[in-house]
Amino acid sequence: MAETIVVTSGKGGVGKTTTSASIACGLARHGKRVAVIDFDIGLRNLDLIMGCERRVVYDFVNVIQGDCTLKQALIKDKRIESLYVLAASQTRDKDALTADGVRGVLDGLAADGFEYIICDSPAGIEKGAHLAMYFADRAVVVVNPEVSSVRDSDRILGLLASKTQRAEQGNGGVKEHLLLTRYSPSRVAGGEMLSVNDVKEILGLDVVGVVPESPDVLSASNAGVPVILNDGSNAALAYQDAVSRLLGETVPLRFIEEPKKGFLARMFGL
C-alpha cells in the first residue's frame, strides 16, 4: 500500500523542493521504496536539487501521454538504492497534466511496490498545485516564519480540507503536518521572528519539523546533493528528525533555542 505525501506551501521559494528531495532521501535511507515526483510542469527543478538533471530522458507528461512507460521515465538515484525521481515536463502546455493521468501514474507506482510517493507541488493554487495535493494521504505544509508564507499556507490548508479526494470522500481527510524552514532561533529570541509556537498556534497544525536557516541548504543545491545527506549540517539533522516523525517516531525538536553563550563569550560580546 503506497502512501502519497504532498509537499506544498502556496507561496514560492519557501523550500518545497528542498524539502521534497530531503524527505524522499530520508525515507529511502530508512529502507523504504520511494518515488519523488515534480509537479511543477514547465518549471522543472527537482532534478537539479536531486542532481540527476542530465539523466532526464522522459518526464511525467511523457508517461501520462503514453510516449513511454513509467519504468522508462523513473530515474534511479545513484546514491540510495530504493529512491526514484520522476521529472516534470518542460512543456508550456498547462493542460498536459490531467487528474486521470496523475491517478494512472500513482496507481502504477503503487502496483510497482513503491511505499512512499512524494509529490513536490508547484507554488500557487493553480492546476499543478491542485493535482499535486488531490490524491494525497498526507500533506507536509512548508512554511517560513513570515507573514505572507503563513497566510498562504492557511489558504492551502483550506484547499486540502476541501479540494482533495480524501476530503471529497469524507474519509478523514488529508493528514496535515507543519514544517518550518529558515528558522532563526536568535531572531526569535530577539522578538523579530515568529516562533514555532506562534505559527503552530495560528495554523493549528502538528509540527513535523523545524529546519534552521543554514548556508548548507544553498551549498547542497549547488552540488545537487539533497541537504539531508550532509550529515554534519544542522539542517540535515533537522530533516532527518522530520523523516523519523513522519514514520511515527517521537523525536524532540532541536535547533529551536538560541545556543547558550558561555560566560566569557558574554563578557567580551563574542
Add this chain to the structure above:
Amino acid sequence: MDLLALFRKPPSTASVAKERLRIIVAQERGARGSPDYLPLLRRELLEVIRRYVNVDPSAVQINLGRDDGHEVLELSVALPQGRARR
C-alpha cells in the same frame, strides 16, 4: 506627555506579526465555508446602493449566519452622517 511610554518597550515585530496573522487567518477561515457568490453579491449591492447614496465600500457588510437549521443572510449598510449627498 506620557513619561512611562519612554520606559515601555514597543511590542516586538514578531508579536505584531502574530496578532495581524491571527486576525486575518480567522477572517479568511470564516469566509471559507460561505458560498462563492457572496463577494459578487456584495459588489453588486454596493453598486445599486451607490446609485442613491454615496456610501463607502466598507459600509456594506454581508454575513451568512446559521440559526436553528436555516441560513440567515444579514445585510448591513452604514449610511453616511447627515443627509445623503447626490
